[in-house]
Amino acid sequence: MVRRTDGPRRRTLQDVAEALGLTANTVSRALNDKSGVSASTRALIKAEAERIGYVPNAHARSLVLGSRKTIGVILTDLANPFFNDLVSQVEELVITAGYTLLLLLSDEDPERERAAVETALRSGVDGILGVPVQGRSNPWTSVTNAGIPLVLIARELPELDVDFYSTDNETGRRLGVEAAIERGARDIVLVEEDLRISTVTHRLEAFRRSLEANGIPFDESRTVLVPSRRTSRNSSLWRGEDAYRVISDLLDTGRVPEAFLVGNDYFGLGLYAALRERGVRVPQDTLVLGWGDYPFSRFLDPPLSTMRLPAVGIARRATERLLALIDGTAEPGTVTEYFPPELVLRGSMNR
Known part of the structure; x- marks a missing residue:
């Protein structure tokens, strides 16, 4: 197990403002497409927000109001009985922990996967459990850049330093x-x-x-x-x-x-x-x-x-890990665990 001592944190509107030497009010107006900001400044602000992983709208409001108590689950499909069993167990654990579950599907489509990740971020989720499409693009970096806990299941993305749980x-x-x-x-x-x-x-x-x-x-x-x-x-x-x-x-x-x-x-x-x-x-x-x-x-x-x-075992361990990362009872790090089938x-x- 490899531990990180200073994991990523959620990016804020103030981070964007400080990086550009602007006021938070100017940044807010630009990101919400309000008047009083020039086109060039607006483009600069949006580019910087994307670069550092700041996610506006619902997610920004959740940063002000605190946790929205929502877990995002992004799967490739539900026709696979393994994922069906997995999400049922995840939902039970999430509800017991006082969270709601936001379920999104990619249908093995990289573009739908990107849209699902963006929807989860804009919805202000506290953490995400994901099964990646493993296409040419990798939208999951936007999750880690935003400092939101991410745990992958079944399919790995070696380029990301995140927790991973799978069948052996x-x-x-x-x-x-x-x-x-x-x-x-x-x-x-x-x-x-x-x-x-x-x-x-x-x-x-x-x-x-x-x-x-x-x-x-x-x-x-x-x-x-x-x-x-x-x-x-x-x-x-x-x-x-x-x-x-x-x-x-x-x-x-x-x-x-x-x-x-x-x-x-x-x-x-x-x-x-x-x-x-x-x-x-x-x-x-x-x-x-x-x-x-x-x-x-x-x-x-x-x-x-x-x-x-071992769908139930994987779901339980991955969900428990994600919840611990969210509430701060687990150190940020990289945990990889394989569960043998029977x-x-x-x-x-x-x-």
Whole structure:
């Protein structure tokens, strides 16, 4: 754990005024687009306010009036059951602590992410829990520049010195590979979403390392990438037919892997259908292990073995940390914590 001794503070209107040698009244009039300030001075003031991370309007009023007792939560979507469970736990903890929750969604869109961050800041939130899109731009620096506590969840931004809580994807993938090997599988295929985010990247890398650690050479034929729907607005996050199509293509080559590890349980639905159509039995002919432990998984035939994700534990620890940063009972610093998923064995791995 690395501690910072003098973390950022909230920027004030007076900071802008002092930096430019102007009065606070002039700065206030310029930022609120009132008369009595020349166009050139107004532009200078707004540029300086943006540079130092000062956020006007509702946030400025909250600095005068004190805490607004609001926590911002910015997620990529709510179709992901992991985020659904996470936000439910966050809301319970936030309300118990006497705060209200402002929930904003980016829909995996960098522009909507930027708008969500700006909305949270202008709403005068006391702190933010966020899941970044991980696009080319990084609007989250405006949060840290404004001195507002920020805790990231699930996806990391190494360029920011902030707290981060996530599933231990390395351990999860290793447990899955070892479970398949223990049941006699050597030809193991990973089915993952084709999306460049840190969670998917870490699982792909962990899969490769786990195979090699067990003496199984890795090559590209051991991974199947399912086209992502996350960049299509108003589309459901995952559909079984997406995995069905790519896995059908694999099976139609005549290859039947001894085990499939899938990136989410929805992909397991498509996998089951593709296998069933071709007379491939689970678990007799091939093993299947999901990821997520969604409510339907135990009702499949055979019941789907899977990795149960620690959404509640992550939500609890991240929220407690954010609240402590807000009320000053925790030192500003950088805490990174990974929570291991749980291997849930059911019929699809029962060989």
